[in-house]
Amino acid sequence: MPKPTFHNLSEAKRRRITDAAVAEFSSVPYAKANLDHVVKAAGISKGSLYQYFGGKADLYRWLLTSWLPERKMAAIGAQAPPPGASIWQILEQAFVAGVRFAVAEPELTRLGIRFLRDHELEPALAEVSRQHRAAADAWLMHLLQQGQARGELRADLDLSVAAGFLAHALGEGMLDQLARALGLDLHEMLDEPGVVGTLTEDQLVTLVRHVTSLFRDGAGVP
Amino acid sequence: MPKPTFHNLSEAKRRRITDAAVAEFSSVPYAKANLDHVVKAAGISKGSLYQYFGGKADLYRWLLTSWLPERKMAAIGAQAPPPGASIWQILEQAFVAGVRFAVAEPELTRLGIRFLRDHELEPALAEVSRQHRAAADAWLMHLLQQGQARGELRADLDLSVAAGFLAHALGEGMLDQLARALGLDLHEMLDEPGVVGTLTEDQLVTLVRHVTSLFRDGAGVP
DNA sequence: CAGTCATATGACCACATAGTCATACGACTC
DNA sequence: GAGTCGTATGACTATGTGGTCATATGACTG
The missing domain is CATH 1.10.357.10 (Tetracycline Repressor, domain 2)
Known part of the structure; x- marks a missing residue:
């Protein structure tokens, strides 16, 4: 799950990061997903990513267990x-x-x-x-x-x-x-x-x- | 596909190699499969594996396109x-x-x-x-x-x-x-x-x- | 302006692992 | 026994990449 720092970021920056992560994790299997691609696409440094998330697994887990379900709910509605x-x-x-x-x-x-x-x-x-x-x-x-x-x-x-x-x-x-x-x-x-x-x-x-x-x-x- | 050398091996040795490869490729996804495990389990050296196959992808391809279908045919019969x-x-x-x-x-x-x-x-x-x-x-x-x-x-x-x-x-x-x-x-x-x-x-x-x-x-x- | 704190950076390290190569082995020939 | 040829070896290299850290920036405080 994201560290507190991540929540302090601007909406736009969070979005850039999430988009980049989704693009990467959706295009190749987990083992092949490359964090260097993510940070480059998001326009942040590697160190920053680790300021926001505990690591690769943490980022992936958050996307799938929190972020994606929220998006789905928002899109489909109950x-x-x-x-x-x-x-x-x-x-x-x-x-x-x-x-x-x-x-x-x-x-x-x-x-x-x-x-x-x-x-x-x-x-x-x-x-x-x-x-x-x-x-x-x-x-x-x-x-x-x-x-x-x-x-x-x-x-x-x-x-x-x-x-x-x-x-x-x-x-x-x-x-x-x-x-x-x-x-x-x-x-x-x-x-x-x-x-x-x-x-x-x-x-x-x-x-x-x-x-x-x-x-x-x-x-x-x- | 295997190099000619592979076909010259004894039945038993080929078997050891195939078994080891199957064990590895069936237990983890391709990207995570480790040739060092294969050679160790097969009791051969790394160099030998490369004498038999063109590389990781070649070994995997052979298993799936030749070896596995043969085994299946033999088991099921037409x-x-x-x-x-x-x-x-x-x-x-x-x-x-x-x-x-x-x-x-x-x-x-x-x-x-x-x-x-x-x-x-x-x-x-x-x-x-x-x-x-x-x-x-x-x-x-x-x-x-x-x-x-x-x-x-x-x-x-x-x-x-x-x-x-x-x-x-x-x-x-x-x-x-x-x-x-x-x-x-x-x-x-x-x-x-x-x-x-x-x-x-x-x-x-x-x-x-x-x-x-x-x-x-x-x-x-x- | 000095001090402090949150945040940003990217060179760097650690490690895994696919693939290579110089060398050795052993069977078989002459 | 010297030559040769197919085979075996494992230390080594090359590369990719997850994760770290010393250092920086800059906003805010007193």
Whole structure:
């Protein structure tokens, strides 16, 4: 976590530093991320960085556990679902919010994806990631149980299996599908700023419905 | 690719080197993998390793593009599906073969998973991975089209979306589900050699059926 | 203006580790 | 036994980079 000095800096300077760090950590895996790039891009000296943060791991941890979640919250907002919403509406809302964020902030998305892939490196981060997973899991299981009780789900569904797939589908999986729809690789898509913007709201919602439809009743063709 | 010298070595020595390399590359990401560990574990000198391979990247590439596929083929074998098989039988067979391999060879599985996660590092490997993906994709799409033509699929299914999910489900996703069934994290599961053996053939097949059932007709509860 | 404090600096150090090379070994030939 | 050829060795070099520290700047105080 940042040292007090960091909080005393001007908003603009903090921003320069954060931007530089995000750019670096989102473009290469943690082990390859280079603090010299960060300080150069931020226009500060190496010594200063160590006046603000405890080190590389500290900076990375702060970005992922404090800064990124804040940005995400700010961007998505905690939209309460309408009172009588079906679990499909709730899921759809979550899916769409996630994809909209990815479209609006491809760099932050890349940062998050990188984290998913090498969180095992920093034991402290592994714990963070485990908690995230557990929270998402609990939320999904609760939702699915509710759905099953209301008869909104296919009756033959194994909830645990479904929750596992939805967890993936809500995150990376959805982005993969998007990339697929554009004929690209996930990384290619996130690296090209313009391309995601070509997706229409309509395409997006259609894609989301195709995903959720897997868990709803089929049309029942024999 | 290995230099000619490597092929002249005794089977046993080649084996020691390969085992050491697999152990290293499967336990840490490529950037962190240390050739000194490899030579020590293999009981050879650093110079020798460079007599056998062009360098770190060369060794890694060979493991993933030649050695691992061979081992996989040997372990799974190219079982032709029975002539009149439904796509569900074919998929089930593929799923089960994949999981059996993971159970039998957790270290090789870890190696493969690591590769999936940092293939972007080595441009040459990115190409390899792209080809794998494309091949898997083509196979799945073909299978699904066949299934749709025969009416074995839910009629409302978007084939492209389904193929995307199946691609994940056949690989990492299936392993994730397995770990979930054991109450573990994917990496925890692969790191503990004993634990996977506790799964019965029955549990395994049941899990696989739960996954494929997502794409089949639901029981149709309103 | 002297003193003090927070902040800034970048040359520098410490260390890890990919890759090299001069040298040695040993089997096989003549 | 001298020559030669494929192989083995590990000390060494080159490089990249996380982290440190003596020194500086400059604002504010009395």
